[in-house]
Amino acid sequence: KAGVTQTPRYLIKTRGQQVTLSCSPISGHRSVSWYQQTPGQGLQFLFEYFSETQRNKGNFPGRFSGRQFSNSRSEMNVSTLELGDSALYLCASSSHPPSVGFETQYFGPGTRLLVL
Amino acid sequence: LAKTTQPISMDSYEGQEVNITCSHNNIATNDYITWYQQFPSQGPRFIIQGYKTKVTNEVASLFIPADRKSSTLSLPRVSLSDTAVYYCLVGEDTDKLIFGTGTRLQVFP
Numbered sequence: 001k002a003g004v005t006q007t008p009r010y011l012i013k014t015r016g017q018q019v020t021l022s023c024s025p026i027s028g029h030r031s032v033s034w035y036q037q038t039p040g041q042g043l044q045f046l047f048e049y050f051s052e053t054q055r056n057k058g059n060f061p062g063r064f065s066g067r068q069f070s071n072s073r074s075e076m077n078v079s080t081l082e083l084g085d086s087a088l089y090l091c092a093s094s095s096h097p098p099s100v101g102f103e104t105q106y107f108g109p110g111t112r113l114l115v116l
Numbered sequence: 117l118a119k120t121t122q123p124i125s126m127d128s129y130e131g132q133e134v135n136i137t138c139s140h141n142n143i144a145t146n147d148y149i150t151w152y153q154q155f156p157s158q159g160p161r162f163i164i165q166g167y168k169t170k171v172t173n174e175v176a177s178l179f180i181p182a183d184r185k186s187s188t189l190s191l192p193r194v195s196l197s198d199t200a201v202y203y204c205l206v207g208e209d210t211d212k213l214i215f216g217t218g219t220r221l222q223v224f225p
Binding site: 004033035042043045048056058085086090092098102104105106107108109112 | 148150152157158159160161162165167203205207212214215217219221
């Protein structure tokens with residue numbers, strides 16, 4: 001089975017631009033979660049989607065948004081980029097929502113975003 | 117909001133047992149504790165998961181006390197390839213998934 005794939009792997013943007021990141025979950029998995037990883041804040045939860053519905057959202061501003069498609073693929077968008085948005089953005093998939101307690105999430109390699 | 121905390125770093129030698137603790141005071145009643153390993157420029161990789169008492173698989177053991185407010189990942193006989201950052205992940209009463217602060221393990225020959 002193919003793992004979680006994320007595109008692009010690397011991205012350079014300038015302040016004020018917007019960016020869209022893509023995640024394809026493991027085949028058969030219907031839940032996708034997004035995380036932001038920075039040296040200062042560590043791994044922080046962004047969103048959780050299941051069957052095209054956002055089930056949970058972390059403490060991030062409205063500039064961060066996401067969606068999930070009927071084939072379970074997910075995208076996240078960051079508008080009006082700031083320097084502090086530079087981070088590794090990780091996507092994880094699982095069969096069911098991880099917040100139900102016992103689901104194991106499988107992570108993709110991440111998209112490294114640099115905002116100049 | 118209480119953070120899920122771990123020691124920042126640990127050093128060990130090949131062949132030794134390493135125990136990494138995670139403190140998670142706000143863990144949700146019905147949530148599991150999961151541990152991940154992360155190498156540079158890669159996504160976290162699943163190691164082990166448990167709810168209470170002790171869980172063991174082919175690579176690690178997980179010890180969880182009765183109050184579940186902490187957990188200990190045990191890596192038996194570490195090797196150089198175990199040098200990585202280790203994270204715990206728990207669900208809190210806020211229904212959010214929270215990663216621990218991460219422990220950087222350095223294994224020396």
